[in-house]
Amino acid sequence: MSKKRQISLSEEELVQLLRRREKVAAEALYDMYSASLYGVILRIVNEETLAEDILQETFVKIWQSFSSYSADKGRLFTWMVNIARNLSIDKIRSKDFRNQNKNQDIENNVNLIDENRSAVYKPELLGIKELVNTLRPEQKSILELVYFKGYTHVEAADELGIPLGTVKTRLRMAILELRKHFN
Amino acid sequence: MEDVKAYIESGILELYVLGEISAQEKAGVEDMALKHPAVRAELNEIERSMELYAAEQSIEPSEALRNRVLNSLLTNLSDDHTFPARKATEEQAKVIALPAAKPNSFYKYAFAACLALLLVSVAALINIYSKLQTSNEQLLAMSAQNQRFSKTVSYQQDQLDMFRDTAYHMIRMKGQAKSPASSMMVAWSPAAKKVMIDMAGAKLPVNDSAHQYQLWAIVAGKPVDLGVFDMKPDSTEAMKTMKSVDIPQAFAVTLEPHGGSVNPTLSNMMVLGQF
Numbered sequence: 046m047s048k049k050r051q052i053s054l055s056e057e058e059l060v061q062l063l064r065r066r067e068k069v070a071a072e073a074l075y076d077m078y079s080a081s082l083y084g085v086i087l088r089i090v091n092e093e094t095l096a097e098d099i100l101q102e103t104f105v106k107i108w109q110s111f112s113s114y115s116a117d118k119g120r121l122f123t124w125m126v127n128i129a130r131n132l133s134i135d136k137i138r139s140k141d142f143r144n145q146n147k148n149q150d151i152e153n154n155v156n157l158i159d160e161n162r163s164a165v166y167k168p169e170l171l172g173i174k175e176l177v178n179t180l181r182p183e184q185k186s187i188l189e190l191v192y193f194k195g196y197t198h199v200e201a202a203d204e205l206g207i208p209l210g211t212v213k214t215r216l217r218m219a220i221l222e223l224r225k226h227f228n
Numbered sequence: 229m230e231d232v233k234a235y236i237e238s239g240i241l242e243l244y245v246l247g248e249i250s251a252q253e254k255a256g257v258e259d260m261a262l263k264h265p266a267v268r269a270e271l272n273e274i275e276r277s278m279e280l281y282a283a284e285q286s287i288e289p290s291e292a293l294r295n296r297v298l299n300s301l302l303t304n305l306s307d308d309h310t311f312p313a314r315k316a317t318e319e320q321a322k323v324i325a326l327p328a329a330k331p332n333s334f335y336k337y338a339f340a341a342c343l344a345l346l347l348v349s350v351a352a353l354i355n356i357y358s359k360l361q362t363s364n365e366q367l368l369a370m371s372a373q374n375q376r377f378s379k380t381v382s383y384q385q386d387q388l389d390m391f392r393d394t395a396y397h398m399i400r401m402k403g404q405a406k407s408p409a410s411s412m413m414v415a416w417s418p419a420a421k422k423v424m425i426d427m428a429g430a431k432l433p434v435n436d437s438a439h440q441y442q443l444w445a446i447v448a449g450k451p452v453d454l455g456v457f458d459m460k461p462d463s464t465e466a467m468k469t470m471k472s473v474d475i476p477q478a479f480a481v482t483l484e485p486h487g488g489s490v491n492p493t494l495s496n497m498m499v500l501g502q503f
Contacts, residue, residue: 071301075294080286081279087287097289101297108301118258119245119271122279127247197248213239220242224277227284 053077056121063111075104078122082129089133089193099136103129134195179226184219191216235260236270245274387467395419399479401501406483407433412499414443414479421472423454428466432459432498435483442484444492445476452476456488478502 054062054073062070082103087096106128114124180188190196190204191212198212205212235241243249244257261268390396396415403410410433413426425443435441435458443454454470482489483496 068302071298075297079294079297080288081282083289084286085282088285097293100289100293101300104297105300120275120279122282123245123275126278126282130247191243191246191248198243210239213243216242216246217237217239220245220274220277223281224273227277227280 057116060114060116060121063108066111071108074107078125079104081122082126085126085193086129086133089130089195090137095136096133099129099132102132106132130192130195138195180219180222183215184222187212187215188219232260232264232266236267241267241271241274245271245278383466390415390417390424390467393417397503399501399503401479401481401499403431404497404500406496407498410498412481412501414501415467416473416476416479416503418475421474423470423472424467425457425470426466427457427459427463427468430459432481434459434461438486439483440486440488441481441498442488442492443470444480444482445473446478446480447473447476449477451480451492453488453490454479456484476503 053076059070059073059077063074079100083096083100086099086103087093090096090099103125107125114121118124186205187201190201191198196204198209198216202209202212207215240249240253240257244254249257257267257271261271395417397417399414399416401412401414410431412430412432415424415426416422423443423445432441440456440458442456444451445454446452452473454473457468457470478501480492480500481498482492482494483498484493
């Protein structure tokens with residue numbers, strides 16, 4: 046990780062500053078989360094300029110609707126990444142975007158993303174490869190579908206031709222695998 | 229706690245974290261998280277792992293984007309701080325009320341004025357026309373009078389000329405047995421071959437409508453008719469021109485039936501004058 050964080054705060058501190066709409070909160074928010082959110086957005090939309098626009102849009106939305114965030118319901122990042130994911134998925138599901146990228150096979154898409162990414166972001170290449178390799182292929186594809194393509198679990202079940210319960214279990218297994226990896 | 233374990237293992241918490249469940253299911257998960265710390269802890273683990281997963285594959289956006297994003301946030305921020313009570317002041321467009329459209333009475337009045345003028349003009353025209361008619365009548369009457377005057381003047385001039393003219397012979401006809409008091413002058417010009425009688429100076433009884441006086445000339449012993457005339461009390465005629473005659477020896481007037489006779493009724497001879 047080559048992040049050069051200028052400001053770093055605890056999540057509780059950041060939330061308090063954000064509620065007060067302090068200038069420093071905006072800066073800390075960006076410095077702490079822009080790279081993580083941009084990574085997710087870029088993996089979804091697969092296009093840098095668009096990803097940057099969506100990142101900006103995401104921060105504006107976070108900033109403006111911060112009052113609707115409640116720490117009781119979960120972590121700040123979960124709330125933020127879902128905003129970023131929804132904006133990104135809306136974009137790739139829009140007509141314009143679909144016309145640009147004619148239906149591509151899920152697996153091909155995953156490969157394409159990896160290829161594109163690796164071509165541009167060589168420093169990250171290793172880490173991602175390593176992470177992806179900890180997941181089994183079926184775990185990887187369910188995570189891709191739900192996390193990066195915005196499929197509902199019903200749609201994912203249809204897409205993969207597996208029962209609904211299996212989708213949930215597989216997703217849980219994939220995330221458990223991630224948990225193991227990070228612990 | 230079997231239920232909780234089964235709930236955790238169902239995979240719904242993962243879907244919750246990924247935001248892939250319905251609002252109803254979401255409320256259910258939040259309810260379970262409040263009741264069961266194990267659910268809460270599990271959720272937290274899932275969230276943390278997904279956050280770390282994202283952090284693992286985080287990508288630094290371009291350096292320029294930081295300022296761009298912060299500017300878009302802080303523009304709003306400075307707005308919020310600098311103008312806390314700022315209300316959307318509506319740019320009220322200056323509305324200048326148009327003067328209430330007056331009922332355009334000008335044309336009404338103009339029309340009325342024109343009509344009035346027309347009526348007055350027509351009245352004046354009729355008045356002037358009638359005056360003109362009167363004037364014309366007066367003028368005609370005056371010119372007629374004038375003509376009469378000039379006629380009279382020229383006639384009298386003629387009479388004067390006649391009296392001055394030495395060519396005229398004045399013959400006084402004297403009253404005869406029938407009317408001894410009567411007399412009349414007759415003028416005769418052999419050069420002009422004209423015979424005139426002096427009506428104004430004539431002394432003859434007024435004749436009735438059944439009779440007329442007839443002037444005769446005696447030429448070579450024979451009576452020649454020179455025309456008839458009337459004696460009226462209101463006659464304005466001074467001299468009356470009669471038929472002409474060449475060489476008369478005498479003139480005479482007889483009273484004849486209306487229109488005259490071929491031969492004179494000698495018994496009714498009123499006046500006679502020898503040349």
